[in-house]
Amino acid sequence: MTTDPQSQALDGLVARVQSIVAETGAGSHDDELLAAFSELRNPDDGPAAMSEMRARIAALPALVAARLPDAAASRIPGGTLLHRAIARATRRHDEALLGEIRGLASQIKDRLLELTDPVHPSLTESAEQATNQIQAIVDIVATMEGRLATMLSRIEALEARLGRPEPSS
């Protein structure tokens, strides 16, 4: 227990402050006040969106499935062997092609991460220009991924259908 007047005054103030902090808390009025400042940010601030864009780039999924669908079986006598033979013949070519696409996508992704690195000079030379360029590349990569995913799902559906016995007539 403090006895000198100054310490008592300070203790009283601290108790009041603690009470104020506990009672007032953060209110919606605070949010409104501070939001009014956030609205004043320059809408052309490229780098404001840069960290979000960087997160989006980092989150881009692995480009395509790691494997090609298996060759389909067939009910036709000798068909399975035929399908397997065709698959074997084209598989190496298809996988090489997919490997190239994956490599390309990986390079694009690495380059984009490099461009959006906060210490990369491109961001300070012309932020708006750099942002536009990067945004265009991100869109291309996203489109490419979407198309490849669609293609893959079609292949998988085809694989499933080929492997399924045909309904008897």
Next chain:
Amino acid sequence: MSWLDGRSIHQVVVTAAPGDAITNSVMEIRSLLRTYGKSEVFACNVHNDLHGDVLSISDYDRHAPAEKQPLTLVHVSMGDDQLLPFVSRLAGSLIVSYHNITPSSYFAPWDPPTARLLELGRRSLEPLRDRTVLALADSSFNAADLRDAGYPLVRVGGLILGVERLSELEPARLSAPVGGPIVLSVGQLYPHKRPDLILAAFHELVSRHRPDASLVLAGSARLPAYAEAISNYVDRLGLASKVTVTGHISDEELVAWYRRADLFVVASEHEGFCVPLIEAMQFDIPIVARANGAVPETLGGAGVLVPGDTGPSTLATVIAAVLDDDPARDALRARGRERRRAFTAEACRRRFLEALEDLAP
């Protein structure tokens, strides 16, 4: 006798500019080191007013120490493309003095070049570490950063303040006189210092508690876009007649505001030390501060500390409570007088030399 006698220790700093707290400290350190041996300050960027007194890093070779294994004191606060290449060709070992680096995310929306330099600064810690024999920190808060970065020998005591010299200056005549209690905040107009939150709190203060109050935001505005946004915010809140945003001011003008202020407020989200707290204590101003970064440590109980996430309404109510309580204000002033004794130039010099003793052979 000291192991430092006859020893040349030069300093390297990214930017040397008048009025800058780090530059002031660097000059104080130079004065101290010159009592033992040769000591120069080299900077990647030298402000015009300091040319001749501070040397460019391109002048280093003409002043290189005679020792085969010299010690060089490198100040880390912000990066520069020239810093690491320059330091990498220096002979001997390094003492790193870390003044903390504000997270670049605060600056990215407002000033990408500054954000980039901050990021460069943060990344310079790792390549500097392996040649560093001693790391100095302004505060325990900064010391924790250095230990996280893998620096093995870290001591608090890298900053030499000369705050008491401000008391000796003749205050300038203020061109913008204001009435009622004056709430003062001092610091560069940077996003992490949250001048927007101070303005919002002040809006609440004059709306609900003290309509006669005035606010002064004193400090350089080096980010034009941010300064413009702050100015627009003042207008939007309808506070133009009650708020003074000074921009860069002389020490004499700063002293004039300190002498007129009734309360000092800090709302920063990130501070490696916060020199203005000690300045406010020097001028007997009661302090209200949000508890972020090194602020609680520097304040040392000599002010009213509120939680780091305190919002404008609460901050305003606390400010009003302090403004209205004269006995408590006297007690806070007394605490400030006690606390500031730990940061006199003499006390700082002693701490600095004690930290260097770890390197004594």
